Amino acid sequence: MAENYDVIVVGSGPGGYVTAIRSAQLGLKTAIVEREHLGGICLNWGCIPTKALLRSAEILDHANHAKNYGLTLEGKITANVKDVVARSRGVSARLNGGVAFLMKKNKVDVIWGEAKLTKPGEIVVGAPSKPAVQPQNPVPKGVKGEGTYTAKHIIVATGARPRALPGIEPDGKLIWTYFEAMKPEEFPKSLLVMGSGAIGIEFASFYRSMGVDVTVVELLPQIMPVEDAEISAFARKQLEKRGLKIITDAKVTKVEKGANDVTAHVETKDGKVTPIKADRLISAVGVQGNIENLGLEALGVKTDRGCIVTDGYGKTNVAGIYAIGDVAGPPMLAHKAEHEGVICVEKIAGVPGVHALDKGKIPGCTYCDPQVASVGLTEAKAKELGRDIRVGRYSFGANGKAIALGEDQGLIKTIFDKKTGELIGAHMVGAEVTELIQGFVVAMNLETTEEELMHTVFPHPTLSEMMKESVLDAYGRVLNA
Known part of the structure; x- marks a missing residue:
């Protein structure tokens, strides 16, 4: 017999686990389904560990300019790639354990596996289709496993993954996504970053601080295209002062792989194509929602451009099915997901005075230098x-x-x-x-x-x-x- 809940949240990223906590606070019997790691991409492979890397870069930059502060440091200050990465992964592991604690504290059941919506109000959880990408964080103790679970309200919070361009698909060795860029075994001597959104610019900034020769290629006329043009221009000038090479109004049309490097063919708006050789290439051309293999299409849940369509309260067009966070569309930010989830579950619980999400008042941050x-x-x-x-x-x-x-x-x-x-x-x-x-x-x-x-x-x-x-x-x- 299927175990029944008031609310089941599919995905334990910032949006998912915060939603589950708020649901439990409101007295709803709540479960959360996770297939890889509590805390999702943000905590394990995105927001938090990248900020740990960038903090190491900031300290290194300050140390290398100690004379500006009247200080003298003996010897050359260098970055140990293994130690820098280990610190970042340690920060992530600590917070991963914290989410497990919060689930237990708030009496949220954790169901380990991969969920599929079989009909409104029901999910079937099977074994994960791929192993956890963060083995240092084991499956939490006391979790539930495979089986059928029911709930009046099912909230999809499955997040997003890196978008890949045809012909320039990441291979984990020469062409990286943020997964590989976050845990290099050694720093490359040169790096080409494709895309200048927050992810691309943050990694470009980090690797430049680590002494890497960095080139950024952006399709649009300005870097960080969502930002005010004056702010973007100011940031570009400062980044270029730090030694970053930035090419805008350009696209990578082809990538040729060597034994241990790549050659990217970069076409500018005048039609000129220039080959740029680099040890590694980071593909940072955006993310796409994880909507596949959830059973959404069979249930008639409406999607648009790879994301689930919702109203301002997380409701989809199918009764009892909701979506929040990256999978529900831009802006794809952790804090948006958290607030969206709280609004969704408070609306479900009938909390008075709940307002629809105002996307015009969501801040955006890029942690470059x-x-x-x-x-x-x-x-x-x-x-x-x-x-x-x-x-x-x-x-x-x-x-x-x-x-x-x-x-x-x-x-x-x-x-x-x-x-x-x-x-x-x-x-x-x-x-x-x-x-x-x-x-x-x-x-x-x-x-x-x-x-x-x-x-x-x-x-x-x-x-x-x-x-x-x-x-x-x-x-x-x-x-x-």
Whole structure:
């Protein structure tokens, strides 16, 4: 006889496990299905371990510029690839165990295996079709296994995987995805990164810090295409100062493999094709939702461009089936998945006052050097929508804390509706902006106006003071510039 639950979540990434916890908090009998590793890609192979790698790169960069701070370090500072990777994997393993603890603490049953929806309200869990890619994190104790399980509400949170271009498919040796890029056995001497979204630029930044000769190829006219053009241009200039080679308006048309290198044929918009040889190539051309082999097509669940179609509450077109996170479409961000999952399960539980997800107020962060962060409309998008706007800017070079830190290259940009004073966009590039951006996210959620921001007291000396100065600049009242 099938075991019955109120809610079953398929996939234990950030969206899945947070949804399961909130479901249990609301008194719903909850289970979560996982086939590889608790915490999903983000915790095991994405957000967290990449930040550990980038932290090693940051420390190395600071050490190599110790003289700028009046310090002398004896001998040459070098990176030990095995130790750098081991630290990153250790951070991931620690958090993986933490998710197992949270499931137990919140009385969420963990079902180990691969789920398939056989009909609304029912899943069949079979043996995983492939072994776990992170063997240092064993299957948690006390999990349930293969069998049939039922629930009134089934939430699909199966995430996404790297997208592969025909003819340039990753092979794990010469052509990498982020899986291989995260755990190299040795650093290549040269690297070509195909794609300049967050994943591509973060790895380009990391490997450059490790002394690798890095070239980035981007199809569109600017790197980090979702960002404001002014911020993107500033970031590109700083990355190029660090020695990265960046080619925009270009595409890799063909890759030839050698014994231990690749030759990429890069075509620019003028039709010229240039061969670029590199030891390794990272394919970072986006991700695609994991919608296959779930039984969705047979049940008539609507999909679009590789993702499950939902309303603002995670509901699909089939009663009792929901989807959240990457598999439910862009923006494909862990924090979006978490919030989306909470909204979904609270709506299921009948929590009053639940609002549909507002994707316009989801921040985006790229942890390269310099960091980039943003929320809301870009200047170009605001103009395209016909908004009458005010734009404020403030440079890191005018901020005392940034100068004291030796981090005086950066920019804060704010965009306001001229008629209402509503903050409709904020964009940043520079040190620690991934931490600063949340101040503007809170302001936007509270529908804060420029007047309220101007009357907010920011502590001194801090980087956050630049946020207020950018607001003041939009209204011709900047004080420290």
